[in-house]
Every structure is written in C-alpha cells, then in structure tokens.
Amino acid sequence: MRTPLNRVRGLGPAHSGTGHFWLQRLTAIANIPLVIYFVFLIATLAGRSHATVTATLGEPVVALLLLAAILSITMHMRVGMQVIIEDYIHDEGLKITLVVLNTFFTVGVGLSAAFAVFRISLGL
Amino acid sequence: MIEHKTRVERPLSPHLQIYRLTITMAMSIVHRIVGSALYFGMLLFVWWLFAAGNARDFDRINGWIGTWFGQLILFGFTWALLHHMLGGIRHLIWDTTRGLEPGEREMLAWATLIGSVTLTVIVWIVAFMMRS
Numbered sequence A: 001m002r003t004p005l006n007r008v009r010g011l012g013p014a015h016s017g018t019g020h021f022w023l024q025r026l027t028a029i030a031n032i033p034l035v036i037y038f039v040f041l042i043a044t045l046a047g048r049s050h051a052t053v054t055a056t057l058g059e060p061v062v063a064l065l066l067l068a069a070i071l072s073i074t075m076h077m078r079v080g081m082q083v084i085i086e087d088y089i090h091d092e093g094l095k096i097t098l099v100v101l102n103t104f105f106t107v108g109v110g111l112s113a114a115f116a117v118f119r120i121s122l123g124l
Numbered sequence B: 001m002i003e004h005k006t007r008v009e010r011p012l013s014p015h016l017q018i019y020r021l022t023i024t025m026a027m028s029i030v031h032r033i034v035g036s037a038l039y040f041g042m043l044l045f046v047w048w049l050f051a052a053g054n055a056r057d058f059d060r061i062n063g064w065i066g067t068w069f070g071q072l073i074l075f076g077f078t079w080a081l082l083h084h085m086l087g088g089i090r091h092l093i094w095d096t097t098r099g100l101e102p103g104e105r106e107m108l109a110w111a112t113l114i115g116s117v118t119l120t121v122i123v124w125i126v127a128f129m130m131r132s
C-alpha cells in the first residue's frame, strides 16, 4: 500500500527531492570566494576606461575566475528562484511555466555573460 | 491530487500581521528580497560586460555609472552581494545545527547587517586606493 506520505517522501513540490537543497548549498559554498572576488573586480573596474577593463578581463586568471563565478552564481540563482516560485505559486500550470522561464532566464544570463567574457579575453 | 479527508481541526497559528517584527525575521525576509534583486541585477552586469565589446558603448555606460544614481546602484549592488553572502553563511552555519539558540540568532542577524555595511565600505575604500 502506498500512503500519501510514502508517495511524496523525499520529493517535495518540485518532485526532485533533496537534490536542489544540496545544489543550493554546494553553489553557496563555491559562491563565497567567487563572490568576494566578483565584488572586488566590480569595485576596481566600474567606471574605468575601456582599455583598462579589457586588459584586465583579458588576463587568463581573471577571465577564468570570472567564468567560474558566472557558472556558480547562475546555477545558484536558478535553484534559489525555483524555491521562491514553489513557495508562493500553487497553481501547477503556472508553477511549471515559471520554473521553465526561470531556467531559460538563468541559462541565458550565464551564456551571455560567458560569451562576453570570451569575446573580451580573445580580443574579438 | 491528493485529497486530505482526515483534516485535523486545530487552531491556526497567528497570522504574520500580528507578530512583532524581530531582527531575525527582518533579516530572513531581506535575504530573500536581496537574493531576488541580485537575480535581476545580474542583467546589469551582463549589460556592462557586453558594452565592453567596443569603446563607444563603454564610454556611454561609464557616463551613466558616473551619475549619482549610477553610483548608488553600484554601491547597492555590491552591498546586496555581500549582505546576501553573509546571510548565506549564516544559513550554512545553521545547517550544522549551530547558532540557533536565543541570543545567538539575534547576534548572527545583527552581524549580517552590520558586517555587510562595513565590508562594502571597506571594499570601496580599498578599490579607490588601488585606483590612485
């Protein structure tokens, strides 16, 4: 016999169990050093000349760290926003629509940011 | 859909409006609001990165950053990142079941608020010193 509790056990509103919780924590830990670096990069580069910014982002170490930050942040953003959607939206159709849009948005942000970094560091 | 036929009749907990706002509550809400703001704020960062593709676009964006409003957004964005980071670290501490006692919770909540403002100011001071 499958009781209601048995059916949902370990799955929750997203039907994916604790996977998202874990990914949220994993990316949160990765984000700590990466975001510190990211904040520092923003503070030192904002408002600087085009030549300075492209030269800095052209450094392989800077570009790599920035790419790592973009990857970790966008993965984390995606899970985080999905949790918010699941908390407040109870209509199944709307919830799925928003979860899909959330994935498109975060992947879009990640890919375009990565593309822009590549373009700068390859000097295109 | 699962029907709950055996609903237990028990008193409902008080609604949010009649709770006294505490610092832990406030910081919990702020963590979510700031996380959402960062979510959309990342678009500004992508815009800036794309503008770096050519000098003319970049000069335009720099002009915008130079205004008081641009500076405010910039400072706010870095504060939001650091505040959410400290709030997140607080969550990670809680995940180890530490820091949940009365007193400790309040201390951690104040630490995220005061710490984030202090860190943001320090980051900008250091950044300005490195520029000149």
Ligand code: HEM
Pocket (backbone or CB within 6 Å): A024, A025, A028, A029, A031, A032, A035, A036, A073, A076, A077, A079, A080, A081, A083, A084, B031, B032, B033, B035, B036, B038, B039, B042, B081, B084, B085, B086, B087, B088, B089, B091, B092
């Ligand atoms: C700096 C390092 C960061 C750490 C340590 C961190 C940590 C966390 C943690 C632990 C949570 C889960 C909170 C909970 O369970 O209620 C969370 C939620 C979230 N984070 Fe982050 N985060 C970081 C950076 C970021 C960044 C850069 C963004 C966006 C650009 C972001 C967006 C979000 C969102 C949207 C949520 C969901 C909010 C909620 O459920 O209330 N985080 N973060």
